[in-house]
Amino acid sequence: MPAIRDATEAGPPRTLEITNHAIAHTTADWSSAMTTMEARLAWVNQRRRLGFPVMVAAEDGAVIGFTSYGEFRPREGPVEHSVYVREDAQGRAVGRILLTALIAHAEKRGAHVMIGAIEARYAASVALHKWAVFAETGLQREVGWKFNRRPDPVFMQKILAGS
Ligand SMILES: CC(C)(COP(=O)(O)OP(=O)(O)OC[C@H]1O[C@@H](n2cnc3c(N)ncnc32)[C@H](O)[C@@H]1OP(=O)(O)O)[C@@H](O)C(=O)NCCC(=O)NCCS
Numbered sequence: 001m002p003a004i005r006d007a008t009e010a011g012p013p014r015t016l017e018i019t020n021h022a023i024a025h026t027t028a029d030w031s032s033a034m035t036t037m038e039a040r041l042a043w044v045n046q047r048r049r050l051g052f053p054v055m056v057a058a059e060d061g062a063v064i065g066f067t068s069y070g071e072f073r074p075r076e077g078p079v080e081h082s083v084y085v086r087e088d089a090q091g092r093a094v095g096r097i098l099l100t101a102l103i104a105h106a107e108k109r110g111a112h113v114m115i116g117a118i119e120a121r122y123a124a125s126v127a128l129h130k131w132a133v134f135a136e137t138g139l140q141r142e143v144g145w146k147f148n149r150r151p152d153p154v155f156m157q158k159i160l161a162g163s
Pocket of ligand 1: 022026028081082083084085086089090091092093094095096097116117118122123124125127128131
């Protein structure tokens, strides 16, 4: 079972290749340009400054996934999250372990709602969020543009315990 750590202990840049693989090969991230080390460090530092977590799953000295949340809408207080698992580590419950740790963090922080925007056709991500008892709250039509098609994001939300 992988260990869950703060990204800064394992080195934030080690999440970079997971993100860039997702950008190059999937519609989980709708960017068309690869992200850079500089942008990744700035993102991690900004999350930390605002008190939000960036967590990694580490196994045999390697980072095999990461997860984070940040503000969805500043005034209302819900958080929006993401979770990424390295392709060769998918299907081994790493996503479940990361998302469980992230939910526990958000509950401890007192967040009331966690929201994910998920590509509706991406069965693994929808299944992961259903497993974690997220409810589908709205399908957006043709919001993205990637690989010559317009993906539909579905919003999935979880009302958190103890808030
Ligand atoms: C979505 C993602 C995080 C799932 O992580 P994972 O470690 O592979 O998933 P787990 O092994 O924890 O399994 C979680 C669920 O996904 C299902 N699943 C995993 N891989 C799957 C696949 N290729 N096709 C269909 N379902 C799949 C599992 O069966 C499980 O569902 P169940 O509870 O109904 O059995 C991973 O596929 C990923 O990183 N994808 C790219 C990034 C992304 O889409 N992130 C989500 C957007 S925020």
